Amino acid sequence: MMVPVEGFMYPNEIELQWSVLIVVYPFVTGLVAGAFILASLERIFHVVAVKPTYRLALLIALAFLLVAPLPLQLHLGHPERSLEMFLTPHKTSAMAMFGFVYLWYLMAVVLLEIWLDYRHEIVLLSQSTTGVKRLFYRALTLGSSNISAGALHVDDRVGWVVTLIGIPSAFLLHGYVGFIFGSVKANPWWSSPLMPVVFIFSAMVSGIAAVMLIYMAMMKIRKQPIDMRCVDTIAQYLLYTFIIDFALEMLDLIHRIYEADESFRSLDFLLHTKLFFSQVVLQIVIGTMVPILTIGFIQIFDVPEKLRRVAYAICGCLTIIGIFAMRWNVVIGGQLFSKSFLGYTTYKMNLISREGELIAAALLILPFFILAVLVKILPPWVESQAPSGD
Amino acid sequence: MITRRKLIVLLPAAALAWKYVVAGTPELAPNYNRSEHWWGMLLDIDKCIGCGNCVRACSTENDVPDGYFRTWVERYHVEDWHQEVPQVDSPNGGKDGFPPSTAIGGKNFFVPKMCNHCVDSPCTQVCPVGATLHTPDGVVLVDESYCVGCRYCIQACPYGCRFLHPRKLTAEKCSLCYHRITKGLTTACCENCPTGARQLADLKNPADPIHEFLKTHSVQVLKPHLATGAKAFYHDLDGSVR
Numbered sequence: 001m002m003v004p005v006e007g008f009m010y011p012n013e014i015e016l017q018w019s020v021l022i023v024v025y026p027f028v029t030g031l032v033a034g035a036f037i038l039a040s041l042e043r044i045f046h047v048v049a050v051k052p053t054y055r056l057a058l059l060i061a062l063a064f065l066l067v068a069p070l071p072l073q074l075h076l077g078h079p080e081r082s083l084e085m086f087l088t089p090h091k092t093s094a095m096a097m098f099g100f101v102y103l104w105y106l107m108a109v110v111l112l113e114i115w116l117d118y119r120h121e122i123v124l125l126s127q128s129t130t131g132v133k134r135l136f137y138r139a140l141t142l143g144s145s146n147i148s149a150g151a152l153h154v155d156d157r158v159g160w161v162v163t164l165i166g167i168p169s170a171f172l173l174h175g176y177v178g179f180i181f182g183s184v185k186a187n188p189w190w191s192s193p194l195m196p197v198v199f200i201f202s203a204m205v206s207g208i209a210a211v212m213l214i215y216m217a218m219m220k221i222r223k224q225p226i227d228m229r230c231v232d233t234i235a236q237y238l239l240y241t242f243i244i245d246f247a248l249e250m251l252d253l254i255h256r257i258y259e260a261d262e263s264f265r266s267l268d269f270l271l272h273t274k275l276f277f278s279q280v281v282l283q284i285v286i287g288t289m290v291p292i293l294t295i296g297f298i299q300i301f302d303v304p305e306k307l308r309r310v311a312y313a314i315c316g317c318l319t320i321i322g323i324f325a326m327r328w329n330v331v332i333g334g335q336l337f338s339k340s341f342l343g344y345t346t347y348k349m350n351l352i353s354r355e356g357e358l359i360a361a362a363l364l365i366l367p368f369f370i371l372a373v374l375v376k377i378l379p380p381w382v383e384s385q386a387p388s389g390d
Numbered sequence: 391m392i393t394r395r396k397l398i399v400l401l402p403a404a405a406l407a408w409k410y411v412v413a414g415t416p417e418l419a420p421n422y423n424r425s426e427h428w429w430g431m432l433l434d435i436d437k438c439i440g441c442g443n444c445v446r447a448c449s450t451e452n453d454v455p456d457g458y459f460r461t462w463v464e465r466y467h468v469e470d471w472h473q474e475v476p477q478v479d480s481p482n483g484g485k486d487g488f489p490p491s492t493a494i495g496g497k498n499f500f501v502p503k504m505c506n507h508c509v510d511s512p513c514t515q516v517c518p519v520g521a522t523l524h525t526p527d528g529v530v531l532v533d534e535s536y537c538v539g540c541r542y543c544i545q546a547c548p549y550g551c552r553f554l555h556p557r558k559l560t561a562e563k564c565s566l567c568y569h570r571i572t573k574g575l576t577t578a579c580c581e582n583c584p585t586g587a588r589q590l591a592d593l594k595n596p597a598d599p600i601h602e603f604l605k606t607h608s609v610q611v612l613k614p615h616l617a618t619g620a621k622a623f624y625h626d627l628d629g630s631v632r
Contacts, residue, residue: 008478010503010550011459017541017554077539077559084519084538095542096518185616186512186548265475339550340632342478 007343016335016347019355021071024363026177027327028068033174034207035061036166043163049233055380057211062110063371071363074354094180105173109166116159118378123147174203181330188263189334194252201245202323208238209319216313228305235312239295246288266341274336279329287322291315419573427527428594429566430621432603433502437587440465440500444579444588445485451578458553459483460564461504461579468630469496476630501631502588505551505564509619513543529568534560548616
């Protein structure tokens with residue numbers, strides 16, 4: 001397939017190396033980090049209003065975290081050798097640390113915190129259920145069936161410490177993803193010390209928006225009332241992080257425009273042509289300014305509850321689209337111009353291939369199936385165990 | 391002192407490690423001492439005529455797949471009023487030579503490109519498994535039996551010298567014909583250059599003409615601001631070359 005090229009590209013540059021799957025990867029890890037940080041608001045910072053989403057946020061983080069390595073694995077030329085990154089990691093490589101950061105976050109933070117938080121219910125379920133279910137929940141107790149007040153207090157304290165460690169770990173997970181891009185000095189679109197910080201704040205934005213949306217959708221599905229105090233508080237935090245994220249991104253953009261170094265002409269061209277829709281329209285206007293202005297408006301004016309719900313749902317969706325566009329613009333946008341700054345290539349996605357649209361879509365849908373299973377196994381709400389229709 | 395007890399512990403560990411030791415050892419010729427060499431290349435812009443012999447020779451010697459290049463040649467056209475924005479073309483990497491230039495005025499010249507075998511190579515730095523390696527004689531190689539195909543090195547190379555081999559699915563680049571130079575031969579591109587625009591240089595060999603050349607000529611590397619320690623030395627490199 002001939003790839004349309006404008007100007008001059010080094011001959012090996014015409015084909016893009018990192019596909020849509022590498023867009024999906026930081027998007028998914030961002031949701032994980034953001035969801036976990038939202039969960040920590042209640043646990044560490046005692047923001048009681050967001051308590052209804054605490055457990056759900058943890059389960060969302062786990063569901064997406066389990067999917068996070070899949071796009072990378074599918075992208076590798078030799079996935080069967082991926083274990084070498086653990087066995088013989090190259091110490092100077094930012095990418096080599098992925099496995100360790102990932103494992104730390106999965107095993108030492110998310111899984112441990114969920115287990116500690118759910119242990120009481122797991123033990124009760126292991127006693128109240130029968131057959132295979134009983135065996136399953138007994139296995140989940142990991143042999144720890146003491147649910148005395150003292151033991152639960154220890155769970156709570158240890159869980160608090162794990163969350164405390166989890167916050168910098170969440171920053172590490174996603175800041176590290178930003179560092180993978182930000183440390184590539186060959187690519188001026190990526191090379192920026194702001195990249196890890198921008199990735200962290202955009203992760204928080206997407207994670208908070210995702211938890212808000214999923215919480216509202218689940219309440220709708222369960223025919224339960226939405227806790228508006230909770231959603232209002234989440235929206236407030238979404239606004240705050242969004243403002244910081246937008247300020248950082250604009251700082252980066254304005255700095256590039258004002259400095260106008262040798263790469264500027266190239267990047268400016270991209271922004272006005274190939275990336276205009278995804279960067280200016282989707283990311284900046286629809287995905288950032290509209291949600292910020294809408295939620296900001298709600299903070300200032302008295303908006304009826306029904307309208308707020310609709311506004312939050314729309315803003316949540318736009319935010320998710322905007323953050324996905326941001327990942328796209330970083331990953332794909334960073335490969336559309338030549339390192340000679342003299343030409344541009346085109347990214348053509350295949351529908352059906354190992355790195356095609358269908359696989360990317362499947363990877364984005366898969367966490368929701370995992371989440372459905374997790375919610376079934378470990379219900380995040382006490383009410384969900386009560387008969388419905390009350 | 392290795393006791394029998396220690397040997398019993400060490401042997402299985404050595405057996406496990408052996409395949410990695412073997413995989414990381416480049417092909418060597420007898421009597422070739424890697425510590426006695428430090429390889430680079432001299433590329434003389436004034437001598438390059440854009441015939442594409444080097445590209446064809448490299449392609450044949452190293453079985454480079456069509457559409458990918460371990461080395462290629464670019465043709466520059468720089469107009470007086472646009473010194474910083476040259477017009478560049480490289481049809482099929484210059485493999486089939488170049489059609490006559492239609493450009494009027496300004497200056498025209500050819501620039502052969504290849505891996506710069508950087509001392510502080512960004513590609514080696516980022517490789518997550520160490521499949522890209524520095525040999526003790528100053529060559530950057532890829533161990534294709536170890537490369538996972540993540541393509542981080544391709545992103546990190548500022549010169550566009552790397553590609554993913556479409557069949558092997560591992561990173562690929564100029565090996566400075568390591569299989570030849572360790573046997574006392576020169577590279578395929580140097581061997582086939584009709585004007586001597588490319589010359590293999592051994593910086594550790596005091597008798598190598600490179601030393602005299604570097605002392606008496608204006609020599610530059612590509613993108614020096616990136617501080618990669620490039621060892622592809624260009625004679626009379628125009629400031630417009632990227």
